[in-house]
Amino acid sequence: MSSEHIRNEGIPYSTEYFDHININRSAVERRASSLPARRTVKKEYQAAWLLKAVNCIDLTTLSGDDTAGNVYRLCQKALQPVRQDILQALGFEDLTVGAVCVYHNMISDAKKALGSSSLPIAAVSTGFPAGKIPLEQKLQEIKASVAAGATEIDIVISRELVLNNKWEELYEEVKACREACGEAHMKTILATGEIPTLTKVAKASWVSMMAGSDFIKTSTGKEAVNATLPVSLVMVRAIREFYELTGVKVGYKPAGGIQKAKQALDFLILIKEELGVEWLNNQLFRFGASSLLGDIERQLEHYVTGSYSASYRHAMA
């Protein structure tokens, strides 16, 4: 994220903004299921949309067996996510992903691998993925990642605060994390697969934005249910309402389980329909994905050459 991007400074805590929220799940599901069907992207625009999707990926590796070697390969892929001949055939010169996303321990390897490039490094933090560590430790972890070179911090919220309607405590927790981030942009992961109702998803979105999150993000990729369109619809509508109230644009990051180009297009259509094209850039929209790029590259190759290559040729990410 470039430094000229306007941060969300947050607003004082008040229940008046979210107390009344009551989401009708079936209406949301109906609207979400109508989106991809009604608004298919025309074939001639598909390649451009897919390139846009690539530019919005937080190319992620979050595995226990991450090594300097696979982080190096991830970073090379992040700097040149689409083969040069395919890019040129589509009339593009340079294209990178939005950022790389790694565990704290891998930040220095990512930094080395990215060299002089300004591609942002995002670090997952605050006891990712479960968040079951004391707040003080969470804040130390954030500060350590910023000191190590992460310019984006993906925090997880304490789900029990949502489950027990402890909204003010959630606000204070997220606000403290935001302060610990300093200049680093903060993405707040709600872990929506562990939040039982869409009403609570909407309220958690509001509280996270009120506390100063620069992005709200669905999932860690480790919950049983990750990014879905209905949850996204609820979260982006909260973003829209927060913008109408404050004039501040908060970003959106669906993450987890997004592996196919077609899914990526569905999310882009949702953003265009609900927030408008001004949100369709990597300052305000990211995909959290470890294995989406391969399918997008395959689809782009098909667009250019008319035939598909074997998926192992696009093995990384």
Ligand SMILES: O=C[C@H](O)COP(=O)(O)O
């Ligand atoms: O934030 C990113 C997610 O952890 C990636 O999840 P994924 O491995 O299902 O793509």
